[in-house]
Amino acid sequence: MQSKSPAVVEPVEPSPARRIGLFSLFSSPTVDAVALEERAANLAKRSLKKEAKVAGLKLAISMMDLTTLEGKDTVGKVEQLCRKARRPMEGDGTLPSCAAICVYPNFVTTAKKALEGSTVKVASVATAFPSGLSPLPIKLEDVRRAVEFGADEIDMVIDRGAMLSGDYAKVFDEIARTKEACGPAHLKVILETGELGTYDVVRRASDIAIAAGGDFIKTSTGKVQPAATLPVTLAMLEAIRDHWYATGVRIGMKPAGGVRTAKQSLQYLVMVKETLGDAWLTPDLFRFGASALLNDVLMQLEKERTGFYQASADFSKE
Amino acid sequence: MSDITRREQTNELALQFGNAWNYAPSREGTEQVSLKPRYELFIDGAWTAPKSNRYFATINPATEETLAEVAEANEEDVARAVTGARAAYDNVWRKLSGKERAKYIYRIARALQEKAREFAIVETLDGGKPIKESRDIDVPLAAAHFFYHAGWADKLHYAFQGREARPLGVAGQIIPWNFPLLMAAWKIAPALACGNTVVLKPAETTPLTALMLAQIFQEIELPPGVVNIVTGAGATGAALAAHPGIDKVAFTGSTAVGKRIQQALAGSKKRLTLELGGKAANVVFADAPIDQAVEGIVNGIFFNQGHVCCAGSRLLVEESVHDIVVRKLQDRMRTLRVGDPLDKNTDVGAINSKMQLGKIHEMVAAGEEEGATRWSATYDLPSKGFFFPPTIFTGAAQSCRIAREEIFGPVLTVLTFRTPDEAIEKANNTMYGLSAGVWTDKGSKSFYMAQRLEAGVVWANTFNKFDATSPFGGFKESGLGREGGRQGLAAYSEVVG
Numbered sequence: 001m002q003s004k005s006p007a008v009v010e011p012v013e014p015s016p017a018r019r020i021g022l023f024s025l026f027s028s029p030t031v032d033a034v035a036l037e038e039r040a041a042n043l044a045k046r047s048l049k050k051e052a053k054v055a056g057l058k059l060a061i062s063m064m065d066l067t068t069l070e071g072k073d074t075v076g077k078v079e080q081l082c083r084k085a086r087r088p089m090e091g092d093g094t095l096p097s098c099a100a101i102c103v104y105p106n107f108v109t110t111a112k113k114a115l116e117g118s119t120v121k122v123a124s125v126a127t128a129f130p131s132g133l134s135p136l137p138i139k140l141e142d143v144r145r146a147v148e149f150g151a152d153e154i155d156m157v158i159d160r161g162a163m164l165s166g167d168y169a170k171v172f173d174e175i176a177r178t179k180e181a182c183g184p185a186h187l188k189v190i191l192e193t194g195e196l197g198t199y200d201v202v203r204r205a206s207d208i209a210i211a212a213g214g215d216f217i218k219t220s221t222g223k224v225q226p227a228a229t230l231p232v233t234l235a236m237l238e239a240i241r242d243h244w245y246a247t248g249v250r251i252g253m254k255p256a257g258g259v260r261t262a263k264q265s266l267q268y269l270v271m272v273k274e275t276l277g278d279a280w281l282t283p284d285l286f287r288f289g290a291s292a293l294l295n296d297v298l299m300q301l302e303k304e305r306t307g308f309y310q311a312s313a314d315f316s317k318e
Numbered sequence: 319m320s321d322i323t324r325r326e327q328t329n330e331l332a333l334q335f336g337n338a339w340n341y342a343p344s345r346e347g348t349e350q351v352s353l354k355p356r357y358e359l360f361i362d363g364a365w366t367a368p369k370s371n372r373y374f375a376t377i378n379p380a381t382e383e384t385l386a387e388v389a390e391a392n393e394e395d396v397a398r399a400v401t402g403a404r405a406a407y408d409n410v411w412r413k414l415s416g417k418e419r420a421k422y423i424y425r426i427a428r429a430l431q432e433k434a435r436e437f438a439i440v441e442t443l444d445g446g447k448p449i450k451e452s453r454d455i456d457v458p459l460a461a462a463h464f465f466y467h468a469g470w471a472d473k474l475h476y477a478f479q480g481r482e483a484r485p486l487g488v489a490g491q492i493i494p495w496n497f498p499l500l501m502a503a504w505k506i507a508p509a510l511a512c513g514n515t516v517v518l519k520p521a522e523t524t525p526l527t528a529l530m531l532a533q534i535f536q537e538i539e540l541p542p543g544v545v546n547i548v549t550g551a552g553a554t555g556a557a558l559a560a561h562p563g564i565d566k567v568a569f570t571g572s573t574a575v576g577k578r579i580q581q582a583l584a585g586s587k588k589r590l591t592l593e594l595g596g597k598a599a600n601v602v603f604a605d606a607p608i609d610q611a612v613e614g615i616v617n618g619i620f621f622n623q624g625h626v627c628c629a630g631s632r633l634l635v636e637e638s639v640h641d642i643v644v645r646k647l648q649d650r651m652r653t654l655r656v657g658d659p660l661d662k663n664t665d666v667g668a669i670n671s672k673m674q675l676g677k678i679h680e681m682v683a684a685g686e687e688e689g690a691t692r693w694s695a696t697y698d699l700p701s702k703g704f705f706f707p708p709t710i711f712t713g714a715a716q717s718c719r720i721a722r723e724e725i726f727g728p729v730l731t732v733l734t735f736r737t738p739d740e741a742i743e744k745a746n747n748t749m750y751g752l753s754a755g756v757w758t759d760k761g762s763k764s765f766y767m768a769q770r771l772e773a774g775v776v777w778a779n780t781f782n783k784f785d786a787t788s789p790f791g792g793f794k795e796s797g798l799g800r801e802g803g804r805q806g807l808a809a810y811s812e813v814v815g
Contacts, residue, residue, distance in 0.1 A: 030759040032779050035610035045450065047344035047662035055339055238609045241333070245645070269339065274653045278338035 227257025256289025363542025406543030416472030446668030485513030591799030751793025
């Protein structure tokens, strides 16, 4: 108890970036909450019928990160999920595969094997998901191991405590270090917007995550309520747009948690289409983090195909 | 995800809003709407053929097809309507308690809600506005005005702090074509609540929803003559304003016509309220939430095709953010869906009439002649009907016609300023004073501006927001009096004691 190993202790001195006050030099644009929510609500009113609906739902499937992040996950469960991600509905060859499956690091090897020969990527959460409250070296090791196991994508969490206490440099540095640790793997940065309190903080966290090297910014772990919402996604899409205006670099977006229905998924796609345009309507730049969403989308597609709603028991749960 | 797909030349001008995923047509069905081929005048609670023996067509501006024929009221018809309103005032309406008047007004509000879909469709057919606006704004707000004023009918005593509010008598009300049903509600609801009776003249291009409102009056058994509706053009309106049996004139429309009415009424006993034109400044500071401000600019000028007296038609943007605001505005304009007003995804519908379309073309030509830079996105406009692409002018001077005159169409003039005081000076440098907008993250700056802007309503970090509880009206040549809220009741009351 009395002797601490220096190797695993977090540095207590301010990081270099903090010492030079790097983030006091920049300020993120402010966000008006009322007007943001109004815009999001207006976009959600778009009416999507027939072929637009079918095309949108198929696009949504291709953008899904099919997710299981539970303590009770097993090899069997993950394998079944992988099969579902490859072929969302047996017997319907017109449906695309999902974009990825998203699991804990211990299941990356299983998933990688189960998905061999498919286009489905393996995403692993890391960095002491979901709280992120472990020492940085441990979080980085978490990332390196997941990449070693074969993860194509890493979903990290930011240190929300650092964010809320104003230690933006720490948030930045951790993301930058994580990006380094990712090597060839793509990095999604989870802001956990449900813990950030205001859209202004969400915007600032988005800007930091983008500046520090995130390939994607992602709303939530799925472990905190509220998770993804339309307005918070819009605030993040606006950060992505401003970055593109300034640099020409396209950052991806992933709302996660809380997107459960086909209708919701179309509302998100409308928002992407009308905020960032055609270039972002691809799984390379937009993902849904979801588990229950896929079956609702399949049910709606079956309804469009046959004219009737099928019972939910007709769709495999995983 | 190669670097090639993620990186590109930063000099690419705009986001691509193309066909990667298109919305299918989503047209509101019109099956449940049954318009009569011909509408008579609504006088004394009955449909009455006009003494003029004349009818005019009202058309759908999006297709140029005739929707119905409508009676044209001449002086004699107006006189009959005024006589009916006077009799209803003397014999029925003024004798009713406020509580009893309220019951009728509540019934109107509820009936309007029940028929909301039908009203929304007809408002869109007759006026050209997008169905999403008539469905989500015009009709619900009209019902809200009836509900709100029904609540006042038995509480007028409290509106004027212990003083007595007496009705004025017969109100002659002339309304415009941009919000046909909503303006009818703004006029009729406070008049009835305060104990007056009404002769209403809807605009000649958009008479149908007012006539449907007359059907509601019959259904809810509003006593005959309490509200009379006479359709016709300018001559009908002039006859109504000039009729000696009228105690009060309420007019919403152009400043030119408003001035003529005011001259005609000089020296008469008639009370007058006017809600006229505008050339509102929408002031965007560098510290504003820019993305939301861009939404506010779009809503300010393209809402209802810019046929809005309080439209934010002059954008005053702080010079340091001019370029980014214009860039974002242009990208946002590329996403506007212009076309069939009945499509639920249409953002900008048809221009209300051929005449108005001509005026917009004239003003835009003047803007180009004066050297301002005109910009529009590419829109696929329908081949039939009256349409105009959402347009902005940059590089305009404060002296340009497009910066001074009301265009009443989807055309925005962009000007710049450097300091708050310069913004105030420019914003107030107009004969109008109906509304203004201020976009800043700083509350103190909003108040500083609001105290100095000469405008009846100043919106802070929003635009074109209406509520029955909030008084609306103009400074300077934008009008006299207020409509809505407690203040609006004064326009229909003689306050004594």
